Amino acid sequence: MAQQCFTPRLFTHRTIALNYSYTREATPGPKISDWVTTFDTFQTHALKTRLGIPLLIAVDAVHGQNTFEGATIFPHNIGMGATRNYDLIRRAAEITAIETAGTGFNWTFSPVIAMPEHEHWGRVYEGFSEDANVTTKALIASIQGHQGTNLGQRHTIAATAKHYLGDGATTGGKEGGNAIISEQALKDRYLPPYQAAVDEGIASIMVGFNSVNGTNMHQHQHLVQDVLKGQLGFDGVVVTDWLGGTRWGEPFTVINAGIDIAMQPSNHDEFMAKLKATVIDGTVSMKRINDAVTRILGLKLDLGLFKDPFVKKEFSALVGSTVHREVARQAVRESLVLLKSEANALPLKSTDKIAVVGEHANNSGLQSGGWSIHWQGQKHGYASATTILDGIHGFVPDAQYQPMGCTADMQASKVIAVVGELPYAEFMGDSTNLNLTQTQRNMITRCKTFGKQVIVVLISGRAMTVTDTIKQSDAFIAAWLPGSEGAGVADFLFGANGFTPVGKLPTSWPNLYEDLPLAQDAENALYPFGFGLNKY
Incomplete structure (x- = not known):
């Protein structure tokens, strides 16, 4: 937002943190100790700046801490949704949080709560189900696993519901395409899972590459500012997707739409310079800046970063542990x-x-x-x-x-x-x-x-x-x-x-x-939603 961002590229996964400008290409196969040293160094530098504000450091840990070779990697969400075992989904998210914290991160861009409507879409497997009820139950379990009863616990990390809104409903199942959604469908199908996420205390929400009724979500002031923050009452952090702060227009359009953090790994200096100019000339109000900064600082306070921003090293030894792998093995057979x-x-x-x-x-x-x-x-x-x-x-x-x-x-x-x-x-x-x-x-x-x-x-x-x-x-x-x-x-x-x-x-x-595409209750389906033999 109004602070500099850094984005180390670890195995080409997206990672973002605030207040520091840095780009790093990691060599394959680093040890956990390498990650710990790197992220503790980042935090040490952050604490030496004028205000001493610690960093948010995030990763796409979408089915386990899947960026680390040696971590426990769970079935993708489509498989987890197939289990219908929400206690297991919660436990998998809890393990993911522990292994993510043990490798130095305090924020994950997960879970995806899209309800895929087209098998053509390249992200079908990231959603739990096409069904809103299954998706909502899995979402709640995932938030509880990642975030625990509060973000100040040692074993918890901030979770992110994504991609707001309608990412699984684009015409033809095109990634970043246009979703045509009526007001009634918005109310009945697409918003309820996000309301559940807000009610469960989700720390952040990421907007999608897609458009809704012709307006890209990164520019959609009505759906972000008015609906998400207003009607749904979301008081956490709204973040762009990868390079979303400049992909569809000037930075001020994204910030004025209600987005708080821009993920700009390769052009953050340009983004910040343009944003600053529009704050100075009044195009972006200080009220909007203060809202974003308040949300960002609030998340850092909730995570306890001002007390202890450093890697939770006690969890490093648990990454890929036998106990964690047994839970993942259970998830596989039930999926x-x-x-x-x-x-x-x-x-x-x-x-x-x-x-x-x-x-x-x-x-x-x-x-x-x-x-x-x-x-x-x-x-x-x-x-x-x-x-x-x-x-x-x-x-x-x-x-x-x-x-x-x-x-x-x-x-x-x-x-x-x-x-x-x-x-x-x-x-x-x-x-x-x-x-x-x-x-x-x-x-x-x-x-x-x-x-x-x-x-x-x-x-x-x-x-x-x-x-x-x-x-x-x-x-x-x-x-x-x-x-x-x-x-x-x-x-x-x-x-x-x-x-x-x-x-x-x-x-x-x-x-x-x-x-294709099949409706959930399609009579011409080979197997209907919910089918599965319960004996060999």
Whole structure:
């Protein structure tokens, strides 16, 4: 806002703090101690400035502290929504807060509470559900986990509800597109989750790249100033999205719209100079500046930064701990949705002759999706993660792994085919192709040709048009994007310790591409919202 911003680029994830101007490219694989030293140095410098105001330091920890290689990475929100286990969602957010604090951050740009209406959108997996009720319950649980009973607790961090407003409702599912929303729909569907966030004490709210009825949210004074801060009574901090302070116009338009913090990592000097000029000439009132500064300082006070701004080092040793990973493993197995199970294909037994095919089976990067170590995710594995194949080998050590598919001499009678999308995030994930690749489809067909029972595990950030593959399979599982604990998928496949499926679809599942976008109660859906077999 009226203070300088700095934005260290850690693994290309967005990080923002106030009062300091600094840009840093981190080399891959830093230790926690490196992060602790860096952020404590930032705070030390901040305290030596004229006013001695400590820093807010934020990160996109959207499914665990997913920027740190070695942290516990949970299923993306679409999977967490599929669990319908709101206590588990709260616990996952609490663990995320602990591991985020332990790596030096005090603010996360999470949770996303979009209610995706188009499978084409590249951010479907960041939303809990297309359903407002599920979204609101998950949102409340997430806020409680991140923020605890108050922000002054040692294990809590500030959370951010995003992206205000209608980001999941743009025409055609285009990231940053235009959402056409009637006043009635605004009242009935889109505002209630944000009202719930405000009532729950959410610390910050991020506006979206999208427009509503033709006006970009970064410029939307009515929806930000009048509705969010006025009607909904939000007294926290409103923040732009990445470079949002200049992307759609001059800085004064954003600040006058009611936004308090501008995330300007590469042009903050230009932003501040232009903003200062418009304050001097009266285009931006001091009342607006004072409102923003009051909110920012209030958040810092609530977080206890004026008493102790430094990294909570006692949590560093808990990052990626066994206890945390067990919770993530539980989240994985509860997030999986069984769409089909026939011919006693499941549960698998340790005595079964099993083969595993598909490159997604043995690659933690592919199974985690975007916002995992890097902004767009990665196509190779990362440290301290368990792949799906690792988990299967825990039950059947001699299970064959043939990533390219079945062969005539394969002895296995049951084949687990792990297939799906490659990682993506934001606009890079916008797509009109919701099919498996031809190579993946051919692989499954070939396994069936050899007379194998085929259990398909789909790794994806959204429902896909895979009707023919579902018909071919003996069992079909929507596994979403499990994160670092692939062994949870194996727990599901083998019914470990008496486990039975509990996951329910967070969105309707399409039969044909031409049917998209599906309404939540669409009669032509292959599987309706809430579907999920509860026994094998």
